[in-house]
Amino acid sequence: MAAEVTKRVQGKPEAKRLEVLLGDVIKTELPYFDVCISNTPYQISSPLTFKLLSLPRPPRICILTFQSEFASRLTALPGSQLYSRLSVNAQMYSHVTHILKVGRNNFNPPPQVDSSVVRLVPKNPRPKIDFEEWDRMLRVCFGRKNRTLRAGWLGAKKVLEWVEGCWRAWCALNYIPVDEGGGGEDAMDVEAPGGEEEDDGDGEEEWGGIMDIDDVGDGGGEGEDDLPDFFKLERDKVNGTSTSKRKKRGKVSELVREKVRKVLEDDTDLADRRARTLDQNDFLRLLLCFNNEGIHFN
Numbered sequence: 001m002a003a004e005v006t007k008r009v010q011g012k013p014e015a016k017r018l019e020v021l022l023g024d025v026i027k028t029e030l031p032y033f034d035v036c037i038s039n040t041p042y043q044i045s046s047p048l049t050f051k052l053l054s055l056p057r058p059p060r061i062c063i064l065t066f067q068s069e070f071a072s073r074l075t076a077l078p079g080s081q082l083y084s085r086l087s088v089n090a091q092m093y094s095h096v097t098h099i100l101k102v103g104r105n106n107f108n109p110p111p112q113v114d115s116s117v118v119r120l121v122p123k124n125p126r127p128k129i130d131f132e133e134w135d136r137m138l139r140v141c142f143g144r145k146n147r148t149l150r151a152g153w154l155g156a157k158k159v160l161e162w163v164e165g166c167w168r169a170w171c172a173l174n175y176i177p178v179d180e181g182g183g184g185e186d187a188m189d190v191e192a193p194g195g196e197e198e199d200d201g202d203g204e205e206e207w208g209g210i211m212d213i214d215d216v217g218d219g220g221g222e223g224e225d226d227l228p229d230f231f232k233l234e235r236d237k238v239n240g241t242s243t244s245k246r247k248k249r250g251k252v253s254e255l256v257r258e259k260v261r262k263v264l265e266d267d268t269d270l271a272d273r274r275a276r277t278l279d280q281n282d283f284l285r286l287l288l289c290f291n292n293e294g295i296h297f298n
């Protein structure tokens with residue numbers, strides 16, 4: 001392709017205006033450019049999209065060819081089966097429109113999939129949110145696409161432990177003492193859920209084994225905290241767990257659980273909603289309310 005475009009302008013005045021950069025677009029530091037038109041291999045669709053959107057000065061417009069399924073997910077709206085973290089992120093940072101479908105038979109030899117041309121107009125100025133924090137919150141929301149937010153946040157022990165770690169980190173940064181309920185305990189060092197897993201292609205982000213989400217129904221209420229006391233005592237006996245240690249942990253965990261419940265139920269009224277029905281404003285409200293409770297996912 002580089003050879004072809006160079007040949008086309010050879011000996012013509014346009015040659016002075018052509019600069020060819022050879023390299024992997026994902027790894028290359030890109031200069032500012034106004035318009036991006038690309039037809040790249042489909043494996044780099046997601047990194048290319050987010051590289052373009054995260055450039056210090058993004059292009060004014062991008063016309064990109066993608067595999068049709070990927071294009072449909074980029075443009076999917078709340079309520080659609082294809083609406084996912086990818087849709088929310090792309091639409092947070094750009095105006096995305098589907099331009100046209102390009103059937104596989106337009107290529108020679110025909111590939112195995114159909115393609116679509118998509119227009120991305122990066123938002124200018126870029127929304128002032130911390131992408132890492134935003135994306136971590138979305139990972140939990142979309143962790144299981146058919147679960148309500150209540151089940152995703154309150155029914156998953158590992159998620160609550162992670163939120164507790166976030167809250168403790170924020171307290172430490174702001175010199176806010178954490179009442180452990182007697183005695184001290186080191187701040188938890190909990191890994192952010194979700195890791196770097198890509199989703200499995202059907203629009204549902206997976207935890208890839210890192211998260212061990214309790215299997216609670218969408219109505220919630222079957223998590224470990226709903227175990228009758230008798231079973232809890234029996235379980236602790238079997239595990240040899242010290243009750244006093246558990247009490248200490250429990251106080252902060254309960255405080256954090258209550259914060260999450262308050263955000264989902266009282267502040268946003270999103271507890272019974274599923275991530276795939278929420279729009280950008282719902283997610284922004286959710287993040288703001290978590291932040292107001294001292295819960296920052298970064």
Ligand SMILES: C[S@@+](CC[C@H](N)C(=O)[O-])C[C@H]1O[C@@H](n2cnc3c(N)ncnc32)[C@H](O)[C@@H]1O
Binds near residue numbers: 001025038044
């Ligand atoms: C489907 S072809 C399209 C070629 C040309 N744009 C066209 O429409 O005729 C994909 C092109 O992307 C290039 N390519 C593959 N991976 C790339 C990467 N990581 N960075 C930049 N270009 C890449 C390939 O060398 C190839 O020329």
